[in-house]
Amino acid sequence: MRYYIISGEASGDLHGANLVKQLKIEDPNADFRGWGGDLMRKEGLELVKHYKELAFMGFVEVLMNIFTILKNLKFCKEDILKYQPDVVILIDYPGFNLKVAEFAKKNNIKVIYYISPQVWAWKASRVKKIKAYVDKMLVILPFEKEFYQKYNYEVDFVGHPLLDAISESEKREEKTIALIPGSRKQEIKTMLPIMLEATSKFDGYRQVIAGVNSIDKSFYQDFIEDSNAQIEYNAMHNVLRKASIAVVTSGTATLETALFNVPQVVCYKGSFLSYHIGKHLVKVKYISLVNLIMDQEVVKELIQNDLSVNNLRQEAEILLKNAFEKEKMYRAYEALQTKLGGKGASERAAKVIVDYLNE
Numbered sequence: 001m002r003y004y005i006i007s008g009e010a011s012g013d014l015h016g017a018n019l020v021k022q023l024k025i026e027d028p029n030a031d032f033r034g035w036g037g038d039l040m041r042k043e044g045l046e047l048v049k050h051y052k053e054l055a056f057m058g059f060v061e062v063l064m065n066i067f068t069i070l071k072n073l074k075f076c077k078e079d080i081l082k083y084q085p086d087v088v089i090l091i092d093y094p095g096f097n098l099k100v101a102e103f104a105k106k107n108n109i110k111v112i113y114y115i116s117p118q119v120w121a122w123k124a125s126r127v128k129k130i131k132a133y134v135d136k137m138l139v140i141l142p143f144e145k146e147f148y149q150k151y152n153y154e155v156d157f158v159g160h161p162l163l164d165a166i167s168e169s170e171k172r173e174e175k176t177i178a179l180i181p182g183s184r185k186q187e188i189k190t191m192l193p194i195m196l197e198a199t200s201k202f203d204g205y206r207q208v209i210a211g212v213n214s215i216d217k218s219f220y221q222d223f224i225e226d227s228n229a230q231i232e233y234n235a236m237h238n239v240l241r242k243a244s245i246a247v248v249t250s251g252t253a254t255l256e257t258a259l260f261n262v263p264q265v266v267c268y269k270g271s272f273l274s275y276h277i278g279k280h281l282v283k284v285k286y287i288s289l290v291n292l293i294m295d296q297e298v299v300k301e302l303i304q305n306d307l308s309v310n311n312l313r314q315e316a317e318i319l320l321k322n323a324f325e326k327e328k329m330y331r332a333y334e335a336l337q338t339k340l341g342g343k344g345a346s347e348r349a350a351k352v353i354v355d356y357l358n359e
Helices: 010-026 038-042 059-064 066-083 094-106 126-133 142-149 185-198 217-224 236-242 252-259 272-281 289-294 309-321 323-339 345-358
Strands: 002-007 031-036 046-050 087-091 110-114 136-139 176-180 206-211 230-233 245-249 264-268 300-303
Touching: 002 010, 002 066, 002 094, 010 031, 010 038, 010 087, 010 345, 031 038, 031 066, 038 046, 046 066, 066 094, 087 094, 087 345, 094 110, 094 126, 110 345, 136 142, 136 345, 142 289, 176 185, 176 236, 176 252, 185 217, 185 245, 185 264, 185 309, 206 217, 206 236, 217 230, 230 236, 236 252, 245 252, 245 309, 252 264, 252 289, 252 323, 264 289, 264 309, 289 323, 300 309, 309 323
Parallel strands: 002 031, 002 087, 031 046, 087 110, 110 136, 176 206, 176 245, 206 230, 245 264, 264 300
Antiparallel strands: none
C-alpha cells in the first residue's frame, strides 16, 4: 500500500511517526510519502515538506500568510496526484487538511483522518465536510465518539497516542520549574518573558525551558540573556521528568505534563484581535486538554488578561507550597489516564487503517 500522510505541527509529527512505525508492522510492503517532520522521516516517510514551514497560528497570522498557504495547498494536490497513493492519512491540522480531504475524495483516493479536528470546540459546521469527504475517522479523546454520534457519524476511538510516546522510566523530581512556552515563535515571544519573570524568585529552584529544534537557538537566547534559566532542546519529556512543577502554554503539552504527573499552571495569550475573534467562536468551558477531558478545572488556566507576572507567580507558589492542592491534582491525573483508554493507540489505529483498506 502507498500511504500519503499530512501533519502540520510538532505533535502531529510525533504521532505520525508512531503510526508509521505500526503501519510497517501491519503492512510490511508499505510505502510512505508526505508532510511532517524529522520523526516521521526517521521512520521511513519520504518527507515532502517540513511542518516548520507550515505553522501559522491565530486568525490574523493565517490571513497574513494566506498566499503561502494557498501555494502549499496547490503543491500538495499536485504531489498527491503524482504519487497516486492508496490512501491519504490526515493528522489534525484542519484548515489545510480538510481541503486536501475534499480534493482526494473527488479524485477517488480513500481518506482517513487520524486525530480529529477540534470541531467540538468550534466550527462544528466542519462535521458536514468530514462526513462528505472522510471515509474513516479515528479519534483519540473519549468524548469525541459521543460528539460525532450526535451527527450520525460513526468514528473509531483508539485511545491517546501520548500514552505510547511517554517512556516508562521513573520520574526523578528535582528542584526544577519547567517552562514550556510552545513550539511556534509567536507563542514563545508572548509567553516566555512572562514565564521567566514570574518564576525567577523561588529560592533553590532552577528554571528549565523546553526548547524545540525547529526554532533557532539564537531566538531563545534573546529572552534568557539576563536570567539563569537553562534550555534543553527537543527534550520536553526529560524536562518534565525532572520538574517539581510546570508552567505550560495551552496545547498538547498540557496533557503530556499531566501524564508525567507534574503539577501545572496553563497559560495562553494571543494577539488582541485573534483572541477576541476566538472568544466568540470557541464553544468550550476550558482551553487545556486536561480540564476538557475531565470536564472540570483540574489545572488552573490563566488566559489573556488574567495572564500576568503576578497572577502566574501566585499560582506557581500555590503548587510549590500547598501539598493539599498538589495531591488533589495527582488524584485527578490518575483518573485522566484511565479515561484515555490505556496504551496501544498507535497499534490500534494502524490495525483499523489496514483492516479498512483490505476490506
